[in-house]
Amino acid sequence: xxxxxxxxxxxxxxxxxxxxxxxxxxxxxxxxxxxxxxxxxxxxxxxxxxxxxxxxxxxxxxxxxxxxxxxxxxxxxxxxxxxxxxxxxxxxxxxxxxxxxxxxxxxxxxxxxxxxxxxxxxxxxxxxxxxxxxxxxxxxxxxxxxxxxxxxxxxxxxxxxxxxxxxxxxxxxxxxxxxxxxxxxxxxxxxxxxxxxxxxx
Numbered sequence: 001x002x003x004x005x006x007x008x009x010x011x012x013x014x015x016x017x018x019x020x021x022x023x024x025x026x027x028x029x030x031x032x033x034x035x036x037x038x039x040x041x042x043x044x045x046x047x048x049x050x051x052x053x054x055x056x057x058x059x060x061x062x063x064x065x066x067x068x069x070x071x072x073x074x075x076x077x078x079x080x081x082x083x084x085x086x087x088x089x090x091x092x093x094x095x096x097x098x099x100x101x102x103x104x105x106x107x108x109x110x111x112x113x114x115x116x117x118x119x120x121x122x123x124x125x126x127x128x129x130x131x132x133x134x135x136x137x138x139x140x141x142x143x144x145x146x147x148x149x150x151x152x153x154x155x156x157x158x159x160x161x162x163x164x165x166x167x168x169x170x171x172x173x174x175x176x177x178x179x180x181x182x183x184x185x186x187x188x189x190x191x192x193x194x195x196x197x198x199x200x201x
Contacts, residue, residue: 082106082121082182083146087135093149097122103129109172114149118175125184125194133184136196145198147180156180156198164195171195 080093097107102124112120123133139145145156156179163186164171171181178200186192 079148079150081148083148084139084144085146086143087138089132089135091123091130091132093121105130106132112172112181113174115152116178118173118179118181119147120172120181120183122183126187133182136182136184136194139196144201145180145182145196154178154180155201157201158196158198160195160197162195163189163192166191166193168193171197 078092081091082093083090091106092104093108094101094105095108096110101107102122106121106123108114109120109122112118123136124131125134125136139158139161141158141161143158145158147154147156171183180198180200182196184194186194
């Protein structure tokens, strides 16, 4: 029976090899988790105003495309909403454009007005729980948009329907005339957004 003698040089080399293997394994595992997390966030993180403009959210494989849902009186306020009869839309509005808000509401850009000037709204068009703006692409110049905020009811006539870059903020700027601006994604075009604008009737 032979006796194996482990020299310090042998132990150092063995330790070095084991360290490299552990490092590669941990690094691979860590990077794999990051990729998974980023993929999930890419699918669902249609968050604040800036992210809404910059990040595409078009994965709809396991989610409903039903957007035109009448306000549920049991859990949503009915004193702030948008109504577009042409596309059978009546949707509740809530302040902000975070993912949590856009999942259940049409979001109101916080920097924009609620009563006069440029009222700016955002909504999903596919791939989420509520895709209120999925038929927005059907609107044409001359169509009507109704906006209700508490005791104020306004009717707007569509004057603009265009595709803009996802970095174009000009349509969200304040205006002297009463305007409504609706923003949503363009299917399969992550660098662009659909912009509908109307002037008060």
